Amino acid sequence: MSSRVTTSESISLPGQKDASAGGFSRREFLGKGLAVAGWGVMFASLGAGLYQGIRFLYPAVVFHPPSTYVIGQLKDFVTDERADQYGVIFVDPKFKKDHRFFVVREAGRIYSLFARCTHLGCTVNWFEELNIFKCPCHGSEFHSNGVEFAGPAPRPLDRHHIAVDNGGNIIVDTARVYSKDEFEEQKIFIEVG
Known part of the structure; x- marks a missing residue:
């Protein structure tokens, strides 16, 4: 009689998973x-x-600053100074930094010059000691009245619409820009005595 031995142990070959260990191959x-x-x-x-999809339903809102600014009253621009050879009494640069325009007081009128060079749009600077505007990018130069005299700028500085409201406030509208020819034709300035 032969006897058989049975064991509960199983032999696993390499690469074959061991069922009793519960691992993965x-x-x-x-x-x-x-x-x-x-x-x-x-x-x-x-x-x-x-x-x-959610961003499409709730688009980012772009902030647009106002285009009209109260710059003062007529009495703020009264002076007894003498005009230069171009008829300009003074240039007020205080609005250039925040609003990008200059207020120019001539002997008989007040107007606003856009502080953007007409060559490629760089911001011009006012040099009071030289009585000129200069473009730092390409060297254009403008007289105190905004007319170009040096550099590659093709025309004078543009001007903004300016008016006096019912309360006597001077308002500059930077959304309305005029070339020098349009400015003269449409009288986009405030006459002062």
Whole structure:
């Protein structure tokens, strides 16, 4: 009679999973890892699409500053100074930094000059000691009345609409820009005595 011995131990070969250890084979581990990565990519794509959809429904609002500014009253621009050779009594540069314009007081009128060079749009600076505007980018120069005399600028500085309201306030509208020819034709200045 032959006797058989049975054991509960199983022998595993290399590359074969051990069922009693509960581990994964390399093939199963790689398959499950790729599945998790695939689901992650899918959810990330869905999340990005959802984010874009919500942004579409609630667009970013761009802030537009007001285009009209009260610069003072006529009495603020009364002076007994003498005019230069171009008829300009003084140039007020205090509005250049925040609003990009100069207020010019001539012997008989007040107007606003856009502080943008007519060559390529750089911001011009006022040099009181020289009595001229200069463009720092390409060297254009303008007389105190805004007329170009040097550099590549093709025309004088543009002017803004200016008016006096019912309360006596001088208002400059930077949304309305005029060339020198339009400025003279339409009388876009305030006459003062």
